Every structure is written in C-alpha cells, then in structure tokens.
Amino acid sequence: MKDVAARAGVGLKTVSRVVNEEPGVTPDTVARVQSAIDALGFRRNDSARLLRTRRTASVGLVLEDLADPFYGALSRAVEDVARAHGALLFTGSSAENPRREQELVLAFCARRVDGLVVVPAGDDHRYLTPEIDAGVATVFVDRPAGRIDADVVLTDNAGGTRTGVAHLIAHGHRRIGFIGDQPGIHTATERLRGYREAMADAGLPVRPEWYAMGPTTPERVRAALATMLAGPEPVTALFAGNNRVTVTAVRVLSGRPRPVALVGFDDFELADLLDPPVTVVAQDAPGLGRSAAQLLFRRLDGATSEEASRIELPARLIPRGSGEIPPAS
C-alpha cells in the first residue's frame, strides 16, 4: 500500500480511501490510485485490516466429520449464510474427540473469528466461557453445550422418534425394537426417550432385550438384532437410531425369511432405491446449519437478547415401504 501511495504520488490514507470506496476523493485521484494498484498487482491485506478494525469477517465451524454427508450439508448451509454476511468460513473436524474439539475451537479463537458454530464432541464447554465473555458469538448445533448456557439449535430427536415408533404401532406392531448409539451421546438418549414415550403412550411394554445402546458397529448391531429377534417374544419391527444402524439392519433383514418392519432415524441417499424402500424420520441438515448461522449473525449484528435461545427443528416422517410392513404374526 505504501508502494501504491508512492507510485500514485498520494498519501497512504488516500489509497486506503480508494480501496475502501470511501467518499470524498476526486475522481481524478481515484483513477491515478487505481492505475497504480493495477500496475503493482496490489491486494489489500485483510489480516492487517482486521487487526485494526477488530472484526475478522470469519466464523469457525467445528463438526464431527466433514466427510459425513449430514455434516457436509450442514456446512454448506452455514457457508451460504456466512457468505450472505460477507464472512469466510474456517472448518475443522473433531472426529468425536473432545480434545480435538477444544484445540480447534481455541485455534479459531486465537484467529479471532467473529463467531463459532460448534457440533459438540465433548460434554464440558466451560473452557469457552472466557472466549464468549470476550465477545465470540457461539452457537451449538445438533447437540447442546455441556455445563454452560449457550445458544443451541437442535433436531427434535425425541419427537421424531415418537412419530416413527407411533407409525409402526399404527401399522399394527406391538413388539418393537430399538437400536441406538452410545448413551453418552445426547441425540442417542433423546431418541431412546422418544421410543419409550411412544411405547408408553400406546400402553405397550418394553422388554429389556428389545433395545440396545452402544457403538453402532455392524457387528454390534447384528448381535443386538439377533437377540431381539430370537427370544420368546421376538420383535416384528425395528426403529434404527441412526444411519449406520439402518443400513446394517437393511443388510441383515434382507437375508431373513420373515419380514421385519423398519424405520430409521435420519434420511440417506438412495433409501428409496433399496428393497424395500426405507421409511425414515428425516432430519433437516441444511435447516440446522442455516438456523444456527442465522442465529449467530443475529447475535453479531448486536441482537443482545441476553437469553440463550434454544431452537428445535422438527423431524419429518417419510414413508417409503419398509415402515409399512405389517407384523408377521
């Protein structure tokens, strides 16, 4: 910039004015500066600019895994909102590791991002208190923050599951299984709660061998499924607590003579092409990202409603076939 000023024979500040399109510069001067800029291939250094203005026009996004389509869609939505506000996006994957989540968040804070969107991996976010106090707007998404009070955007996990299980009940099922993720994960326990509530609402019992929580590896899912199909009162339908469970369940069930109804939480591509097409309770991944980002920018734009808000997005049942199979009596 100094060079540009020298070449155009003007002061530093005048170049700054031209670059920022501030008013109060003669068209003649603008032209002279502009041509100097072009000649030198000058590009404003935003790092320095933002050091001065104390706004970095960037937000940090921490999620579990960028390669997961669910988070990919969420990221894209956050990015779109950020772009609309002229901000750039830092992304990082925590790989479900609390320490990595914290490292990423603090690295973003050291870069002085204006705001953070975080899919929590850990369950204690008190380390964020000083940052939030220092003015870093923070919104949690998909799962609530741990041990601090903060903005959060969630899917209605319990409600969605209730809907899905009620759908099975409406199709005549009485013995329904549930396979979910590890109890430490908020979404997993919420879905289990929804399952229990739906069963209770219909006055149906839940036998302990009908539900299983734990790492959703194919082997464990397979084992859990075998257990609930084997007993004296085998289930006639299964609610799968997430994508991976659903897919494994499809594989296992397709090899069985007696059909078992299936509803899965979370939609996935080609679910309609499988045999039978898979009924799911779909989350709105872009909606989560969009809401979180919008909330973030509302905060940044000064909406200091001190209250932490909690937004819950509905999950939608998409009947496709597998959930409408009647009980094999």
Place this chain on the structure above:
Amino acid sequence: MKDVAARAGVGLKTVSRVVNEEPGVTPDTVARVQSAIDALGFRRNDSARLLRTRRTASVGLVLEDLADPFYGALSRAVEDVARAHGALLFTGSSAENPRREQELVLAFCARRVDGLVVVPAGDDHRYLTPEIDAGVATVFVDRPAGRIDADVVLTDNAGGTRTGVAHLIAHGHRRIGFIGDQPGIHTATERLRGYREAMADAGLPVRPEWYAMGPTTPERVRAALATMLAGPEPVTALFAGNNRVTVTAVRVLSGRPRPVALVGFDDFELADLLDPPVTVVAQDAPGLGRSAAQLLFRRLDGATSEEASRIELPARLIPRGSGEIPPAS
C-alpha cells in the same frame, strides 16, 4: 499482552517469550507470567502474530459443493494433512460458478493464506498469476487449471473409463452406451475419450446415438437412455459418466424387462445394496485431497522444483454385479 506484562511485572517481550515457549526465561518468571495469563484469560492474537511473521498457517480450499460426499471426503483429507502441518482450513463452495470461484480465491488471498487448493469451476485462471508470483502456493485438484501452468492432482479419468468399458466388452458386450456430463467439464471429456479408446481398442464401432453429453438431470439421462435402447441396434450395456447418471440409470433400468449391464464412474454409498449391486470405477477422493495437500505443503516447505507437477491417481474397478450381466442377445 500488555496487561499480562504489567500484571506479571515483566516486559512485553518476556511474555511473548513465555507464550512461544522460547528458551532463556527463568522458570520462576515463566510461572509468574503463566499465572498472569491464566488470571486474565489471555489468548495470543494470531492475526497480529501472523502479520508480523508473514505466515498465516492457513490454507484455502475452494471446491464445487461441500455438501457433495465426494468433495466432503476430499476436504476431510485436505484438512487432515493441514492439521498435521499445524495449519487451519478455510473452505468455500464455488457452486460450479467461475465468478464465485474467483471471489473466493481472491478473498482467501486477501486473508494471506499460505496456500490454496482449488477444484476449478472456471477455465481461465490467469487472474491467479499475480498471487502465485506473490508466493501463494497453489494446487489444483480433480480438474486442471485453465491457461496457466500449475500443480495439479487428477484422477485418471480416461484410463478408468477404458478399464470399465473394457470390462463390459470382456463380458461379451458389443453395443455399449455412454452418458456423460457437459463437454465443457474436463473430467467429462476425458471419460468420453476413454470410452472411445476402449471401443476402438476392441475394434468396435461407436454409433452416434450410443453416446450423449450434457447436463446430467434425470430427464435428460432418461431421454438419452431411451434413445440408445430404442434404435435398430440397441445397446446391451451402459457406461455412466458420473454418479447422478448412474443412479438415474439404475432407476430406469430396474423398470425394464430386458436386463442391461451397467458400470458407473465414481463409487457411492450403498451401491452394493442395490439390486443388482452396482459395478463402478471408483475414484479415490481422500487420495486426491491428500496428494494435493501434501504437494502444497511440500511447496510451502521450500521444495522449489520450479516445474509444475502433475499427479494422476488411478481409478479402481469394483465389480459388484451390474457390470457382469451378459448381453441380452
């Protein structure tokens, strides 16, 4: 930092030394400074730091769409390599729009990223010359840069397609169709070339109604497929030039009485669960990202082999069933 220095009763530079773990500070002083840091919740401002050191420890990634699983996997690989080198990642989606690509790239440059990984949307990247000259390491991935000489990491699109088509020929097919994306897209023309070469290698003719290039919307794919299945010499097999084509083809073909063999370029989740399971030529998305990022950091670490390198990764045939269907004579 000033505050920390004051509170600890030491000089500014000493605090800096402690923060950067530079040697030459008494353990006693370190402790005093450290406790002042903790008390004040101080966090180093990397923007300022990097303004001084002229390295931002960040790289920019521009791709087509973060929500596309292929690019999601690629991003994740780039991120992992970046993390290993202590760098953070800016991401942006061009949405296949050259202007947006340029905006993103220049915004990243204004932030003074150390390097760029770009999946080109446009076909003219001369606008990048000043930046590259200014020292921004740049690697293109998935498609080559337009009108400039730069590092690039590609999939062997032609070779992969040749393999896939040859696979169909080996299973007895003589009349094979090809549906690809718009001719403006580099990968699309390369795949078409591979198709032609494989047919020529086997001494087979290619009739004009057997191949189609254009936007890969379901309607167009459906129409193209109808054409090549209708004529006096209908194809007995199809090579699908990308994911979307493959999926649409599965839908259309599953409704037909006479089986048509199918091989698709690019793998996708659940391909093995469809009926029949889909044979594909799989790209290595993480490999592309990893190679590109490694190349980038090799450049950054001073490996100034002036030559632009061109890395081509193989595509792998994964037989699953649909590609092994014999011709319905």
Place this chain on the structure above:
DNA sequence: CAAGAGATGGACAACGTTGTCACGATCAGG
C-alpha cells in the same frame, strides 16, 4: 579482583492497515 561469558530481561521499531485530526484550498455569502 578484573574481565569475559552466559543468562535473562526490556526498549523499540516494524508488520499493513484504519481512525482521528488538522491542514490548506475552494467557494458562497455578506
């Protein structure tokens, strides 16, 4: 005990911008 070496700490400028303010020129009104 003097002098040199090594350890430790701090003052100051610099990185590339922008905000503040003051300066000189121009202009309208009296």
Place this chain on the structure above:
DNA sequence: CCTGATCGTGACAACGTTGTCCATCTCTTG
C-alpha cells in the same frame, strides 16, 4: 475583500504481536 463552511488530502498513532539489539546481572576463570 473578508469570514466561515466545505471539501480533499495527508501526518500520525494505534491495533497486538515479534525481531533486533542492548543492558544488566551473575557466574566463572585467570
């Protein structure tokens, strides 16, 4: 022709770090 307002412009400090260089202090050694 003077006054005061308005406009265009530039000098300078500041943002929060780090690199350079010098000062001091404490040993060790002859």
